[in-house]
Amino acid sequence: MPLRLVLLGPPASGKGTQGRRIAEREGLAYLSTGALLREELENEGPIAEEIRPVLARGGYVADDTMCRIMEPWLASHESAGWVLDGFPRTAAQDDFLGRWLDERGQSVDAAVALEVPQSELLGRIERRVECPQCRWSGQKSETDGGHCPKCGAVAGPRADDGRENFLRRFDEFALHALPVIERYARREKLIRCDATDDIGTVADRLARYIDSLSSHGQEA
Template identity: 40%
Template sequence: MKELKHFILVGAPASGKGTQGRFLADTFGLHSLSTGSLLRREVESCTELGRKALSYMDRAMLVPDEIVNDMVRGWLSEMDHGAWLLDGYPRTVAQAEALDHFLNQRGTSVDVVVWMDVSRELIEQRIMRRRECSTCGYVVQTPEEECSKCGGKMVSRKDDNMEAFARRWKDFEAMTLPVARYYEARGLVVKMTVSEEREPADVSRDLARKLEEYRQ
């Protein structure tokens, strides 16, 4: 039976990566890394990498691979030989190849890639319904005015509109989808196909079953 310690989570915006990422982290005892959170941490800490990244972020440009790669390598080095989950990285095939090289040097590798394969139509519906708490960041798919967690105001995200989504989907198809194919060709992908709305807990149960089959 395969030991699953090193996970990658890929999927389009609003495909449920956040929810299923938390499920995977809890189930397998994983340290979870979101590259978005890592970038913000580096920027807020005013590190050299953070300053370099900010120069691109201020211009609404994608942070170059070499900067993101260095940030992720630093985080993985801190993990030593622990179990981890990468969400939002690798974003490109070049990043995937750089990650493989780094892990090979450390005598380890990616164990499994969970691909949240959700239809574009369903994601568009989710985005139009999605609300986020302006205070604590809690996200729901219902038109609530007040956060059930902290009482804060529920608002639409700034990028939750069809124009912004079209750009993000185009980036996903051009950059991230080839990453999923890259790992799929190596037999490392567990694919969760979702074409209609389901309860997150039901998706988690199916994902757990698929991962158990993958381990055999």
């Protein structure tokens, strides 16, 4: 059966970097909800004006809107395994995903929670860049002289990054996403991962735990 994972963590915890690595290693589709929303804005999609002010102030998109955006992507990957980066972020989104999968006889195999102290996250925000072409994101030190390591385009700071936006998003994460993480813990489907180390060390740590999904709920 295809492996289906959700990746949760506060802003700048490394979800994009680690999510892509997991997807590549396991042969899974990868979705960044943040990149999906920014693409919706840039393409002037049907709900762009609805979500633009929310993202500008560092907020989370309303649950029903986020689920409407996600459903076509899920449908197009119905028979595939995947890594969802940043979804579900609320109990309502988790309920939606659970119902959607249950109707198809599927389920989430595990939720991975990346854990990083707030002080470290602030430093990462200041160094984070994203490629406007392929949506790669990571630390400036990972670029090739400021160019995206994937497609070569110039990578720059994300429009929604900044101290105030980070603190607002961090508070939103604590309020809404932490209860989702605890839901997966109660279901014994949670992998907690200390993500304060370097990228390679964290990736190796996650690989070991994904290889041993029977040990859900243990500390990585």
